[in-house]
Amino acid sequence: MNSKIQKIELNDGHSIPVLGFGTYATEEHLRKKSMESTKIAIDVGFRHIDCSHLYQNEEEIGQAIVSKIEDGTVKREDIFYTSKLWSTSHRPELVRPSLENSLRKLNLDYVDLYLIHFPVSLKAMEKCKDAGLAKSIGVSNFNRRQLERILNKPGLKHRPVCNQVECHLYLNQSKLLAYCKMNDIVLVAYGALGTQRYKYCINEDTPVLLDDPVLCTMAKKYKRTPALIALRYQLERGIVTLAKSFNEERIRENLQVFDFQLASDDMEILDNLDRNLRYFPANMFKAHPNFPFSDEY
Known part of the structure; x- marks a missing residue:
């Protein structure tokens, strides 16, 4: 089946599909499930x-991808x-071995994008790109100040192509998005459905994004699910969006995000749902000098 997923060009000439399949799995049984669901995702x-x-x-x-290459569904x-x-593995001498291990x-033979999971040095990552082990390199969970530090580094060889951050209707990251666009860095959203999956990080009473009354009203208006409206909202803003599911029906449904558009006044209504709420506050890193979430953005 041909993919209808659109792509955005990255600042190094490669391009990235705007809708991605997230594979985060907490428990062991989910890891097995993640193999099956990745195969389904590639099939659809x-x-x-x-x-x-x-x-x-x-x-x-990897097994899921290789099996889909071997059965002719896709090429690498x-x-x-x-x-x-x-x-x-942030020490420079550990970076390449860590990627080679992956x-x-x-x-x-290579990954298309290699990210620093939390803010640190980019130097050794550049070498992975030079060696052809990673086509593009980027960052994750960096705030504006940390991005600025990288971009202003003397002798910077490869600019990060993207910054992957938590981003959804309750945390729409509009200031960080504007900064990234200005600097030709693509914003990639994880937790785009305001996921409740970080059970160990959040309070029981954290609001469930997909139950939001404004979102549900809009879903009725467009005759779509709240999840599709939440995903479409991100794509309209030029954000690469990750959607994770172990459910075949939902994996298929998520691709319908390309079948409709949101009116600009509805986009504005959705913009106003922002409440600066993190489902993943990463409190375990709070004491680290590079903890990214103390800044406004």
């Missing part, structure tokens, strides 16, 4: 797969695969 047309060393399921995701170059360098597990 997803071409952008987002994973990480931290998720501990790169082996399963059809798939845009993202991996991330976790915080235990590639071994995946059974792939």
Whole structure:
């Protein structure tokens, strides 16, 4: 099946599909599930797969991708695969071995995008790009000040192509988005459905985004699900959006995001739902000098 997923060009000449399939899995049984759901995602047309060393399921995701290449559904170059360098491997001499380890597990020769999971140095990442192990390099969870520090670095060889951050209707990141656009950095949204999956991070009484009355009213108006409206909202803003599901029906449904558009006054209404709410406050990193979420954006 041909993918109808649109792409955005990155500042290094490569391009990234605007809708990605998230593969984060917490427990072991979900890792097995993530292999099956990744196969389904590729079958229904997803071409952008987002994973990480931290998720501990790169082996399963790799098997899913390789099996879809072997059965002729896709070629390697059809798939845009993202991996991330976790915080235990930030020392420059650990960066490349960490990526090579991921590639071994995946059974792939290169990743399309390699991200720093939390704010640190980019130098060793640049070498991974030069070596052809990563086509593009980017960052994740960086705030404006941290991006600025990288962009102003003397001798910067490769600008980060993207910044992957939590972004949804309750945390719409409009200021960070404006800054990234100004600097030709693509914003990639995780948690785009205001996910409740970070159970260990949030209070029970955290609002469920997909139950939001304004969102539900709009879903009725467009005859779509609240999830589709929430995803479409991000795409209209030029944000690359990750959608994660283990449910075949929902995986298929998420691709309908390309079948409609939101009127500009409805976009404005959705803009106003922002309440600066993080579902993933990353409090375990709060004491770190590079903790990114203390700044306004």
